Amino acid sequence: MQVQSMHFKARASEALADATLQANLHKFGSAGLAALRARAVVEYGAAEFEQLRDAAASIRDRGLDNLPALLERFEREATRRGATVLYARTGTEIRDLVLEIAARHGLKKAVKSKSMLSEEAALNDALQGAGVEPIETDLGEYIIQLAEEPPSHIIAPAVHKSKDEVSDLFVKFHATERKTDIPALTREAREVLRSHFLSADLGISGANFLIAETGTGAIVTNEGNGRMVTTLPRVHVSITGIEKVIPTLEDFATLMRVLTRSATGQPISNYVSVFTGPKGAGDADGPEHMYFILVDNGRTGLLGGEMQEMLRCIRCGACMNHCPVYKTVGGHSYGWVYPGPMGSVLTPSYVGLEKALDLPHAATLCNQCGVVCPVKIPLPDLLRTLREKQVDRGLRPPIERLALRAWAWAAQRPTVYALGTKFAARFLRMLGGGDRMVSHLPFAGGWTDGREFPSGPGRTFRELYAARKKR
Amino acid sequence: MRVGLFVTCLVDLVRPSVGFAALELLEAAGCDVTVPATQTCCGQPGYNSGDREAAKALARKVIAEFEGFDYVVAPSGSCSGTIKTHYPHLFDDDRGMRERAERLAAKTYELTDFLASVAKLARVPGRFDGTVTYHDSCAGLREMGVKAQPRALLAKVPGLAVKEMATPEQCCGFGGTFSVKFGEVSAAIADRKCDDVEASGADALVLGDVGCMLNIEGRLRRRGNRKTKVLHVAEVLAGRDGRSE
Missing domain, CATH: 3.40.50 (Rossmann fold)
Structure with missing residues (x-):
């Protein structure tokens, strides 16, 4: 997928001006997944859930600390059970491997369950180009495939669309009578997708986790499409990041408790599909051939460094569900595969700091994301680290650097600082006028374009306090 | 109780009345309050802008100005939070400074937290209808x-x-x-x-x-x-x- 993250500001501005999108985002923000998570945590027990977060974080850390050994174990076990394990370093290599598999088995139609890695690799375009028809089968992914848009949320990809917009798309592409209620729309999608499931010869899925001790992949869905994708077509390809490998099935059970509650507030998703090797001799169903493509695409660059904690991420989406910025501008503003706080850390880390300069700064550092993250990733700290890297590499605008240097220089010199603030306080007071509200701040128009700036009384605390002491 | 009042740079510049209110409340709670005259800013703008060196320089300054008090109190969760939760990490590579930062962090409070939990202010001077x-x-x-x-x-x-x-x-x-x-x-x-x-x-x-x-x-x-x-x-x-x- 093309990286558009340099245009965050412009895209955010467009998002703010789009009344339909704002209404959809507002609905998501006020009655969305954050509220469901909160209820689930109360039901589970807030203190117990905290313990679960600790346990989940430590499982992920153990996995990452032993990554090479775990991957070898996974490969050995998966291979022993008849699957083929392949590795891709980049998005291009993912595409090449999938197309090679399609060519080898003569595959013509791919049904897909949600895979963010397929977005990283822009796989659908490549499949189409090679004459393999890709059909997204997660309802949200299906909707945005019709709309030719990228996902705007990692677990609710079409959350930016209203019911009416979906109705319009279905009329256009299904050539059916317009439906307005959600069950009828869902039924229509199911009917269309059913024929694709039955006629596809390739199933492409991601994997929420890879379990090393059994060579198993696992996916979590609510629509059952994942199970169809991984069992019906004669070839199944599961594409996932190398960091998703965990030691045991027991660990998988622990992580599941925290994943679905954090994502949608469900104690467990409607479907949990685990796949271990292709169809065996006595099996009723399953693919004839099964491949795992384990992807690096920037991940090893984070291993062993100050950003490693980000690799704990289990893709629940809680950080974006709770993010004031995401809830205001939506996922497309972030300009690559992953939006919200996790995206603002992952995008510059995977595609390059200089290609996503705004993202680490597009956060208030409110830490709402950090306190809900099921694996306790300190997202604000990581964003701050990325800001430091930008400064170290000289990537910040010269005027910003100059202003910061001047401020830091003065703030270390109390006499200079006192003089500067004395004038600044008077200047602000003068601009503020009778109601003490500044409507246009020179050098900080970003503030006063949408707000007044309360000017204060024109004397600093320092001055007033000194005067009072003299009295 | 000897309390160092960290006024904060924003209070100093645009809302002095908050500084005086904090002073009055601390005194009402029986504290012996000092307002160090050389204080400027906790360094958070530099810290959050990726300028770690500027943040460290200001952290050193604040630590030197305030480490002599029994408590450091600020009428701000943001500035007290910088001192309490972030200062120690600024000096991960400097054991001496890190220990001083940790000692300061341990006695740094947000104003209402200090008034309610430490000073146990019984009666407040204000009235609001x-x-x-x-x-x-x-x-x-x-x-x-x-x-x-x-x-x-x-x-x-x-x-x-x-x-x-x-x-x-x-x-x-x-x-x-x-x-x-x-x-x-x-x-x-x-x-x-x-x-x-x-x-x-x-x-x-x-x-x-x-x-x-x-x-x-x-x-x-x-x-x-x-x-x-x-x-x-x-x-x-x-x-x-x-x-x-």
Whole structure:
């Protein structure tokens, strides 16, 4: 997928001006997944859930600390059970491997369950180009495939669309009578997708986790499409990041408790599909051939460094569900595969700091994301680290650097600082006028374009306090 | 109890009345308060802008100015949070400084937390006739654990009743330099906070951080709301209206 993250500001501005999108985002923000998570945590027990977060974080850390050994174990076990394990370093290599598999088995139609890695690799375009028809089968992914848009949320990809917009798309592409209620729309999608499931010869899925001790992949869905994708077509390809490998099935059970509650507030998703090797001799169903493509695409660059904690991420989406910025501008503003706080850390880390300069700064550092993250990733700290890297590499605008240097220089010199603030306080007071509200701040128009700036009384605390002491 | 009052740079520049209110409250609680004259800023703007060296230089300055007191108190969750939760990490590679930062962190408090939990202020000087709604500023809430303390203190103010807004813990969109770099997004987030404040029907919005105050009040006034007062919790507790310096 093309990286558009340099245009965050412009895209955010467009998002703010789009009344339909704002209404959809507002609905998501006020009655969305954050509220469901909160209820689930109360039901589970807030203190117990905290313990679960600790346990989940430590499982992920153990996995990452032993990554090479775990991957070898996974490969050995998966291979022993008849699957083929392949590795891709980049998005291009993912595409090449999938197309090679399609060519080898003569595959013509791919049904897909949600895979963010397929977005990283822009796989659908490549499949189409090679004459393999890709059909997204997660309802949200299906909707945005019709709309030719990228996902705007990692677990609710079409959350930016209203019911009416979906109705319009279905009329256009299904050539059916317009439906307005959600069950009828869902039924229509199911009917269309059913024929694709039955006629596809390739199933492409991601994997929420890879379990090393059994060579198993696992996916979590609510629509059952994942199970169809991984069992019906004669070839199944599961594409996932190398960091998703965990030691045991027991660990998988622990992580599941925290994943679905954090994502949608469900104690467990409607479907949990685990796949271990292709169809065996006595099996009723399953693919004839099964491949795992384990992807690096920037991940090893984070291993062993100050950003490693980000690799704990289990893709629940809680950080974006709770993010004031995401809830205001939506996922497309972030300009690559992953939006919200996790995206603002992952995008510059995977595609390059200089290609996503705004993202680490597009956060208030409110830490709402950090306190809900099921694996306790300190997202604000990581964003701050990325800001430091930008400064170290000289990537910040010269005027910003100059202003910061001047401020830091003065703030270390109390006499200079006192003089500067004395004038600044008077200047602000003068601009503020009778109601003490500044409507246009020179050098900080970003503030006063949408707000007044309360000017204060024109004397600093320092001055007033000194005067009072003299009295 | 010898308390060093860290006034904060925003209070110094645009809201001196908060500094005086904090001073009065600490004195009412029986503290021996000093306001070190050389103080400037905790360094957070540098820290959050990726300028670690600037942040370290200012942290060294604050540590030297305040380490002699029994307690350090700031009328801000954000600035006290910087000292308490971030200073020690600035010196991960300097054991001596790290220990000094940790000692300072251990005795640093947000004002309402200090008044309620340490000084155990029994009676507050202020009076407020009307209803207030309290916004939980992010750093105070999530770094300093400030939630019950300001409400417990406000409950002691004669004439005052608290009307909670729907989502008091939702960020107002300030975010320091974020509010200028991404002014449009910041103002849009503030707009939702304003909706929430107005829906509460309270006469005044009360909160504990001047950054968030400037942001929310600035947006309220731009929207044409001249009615809802915006006050720092220290001002309310001390009986100041925000303009009395």
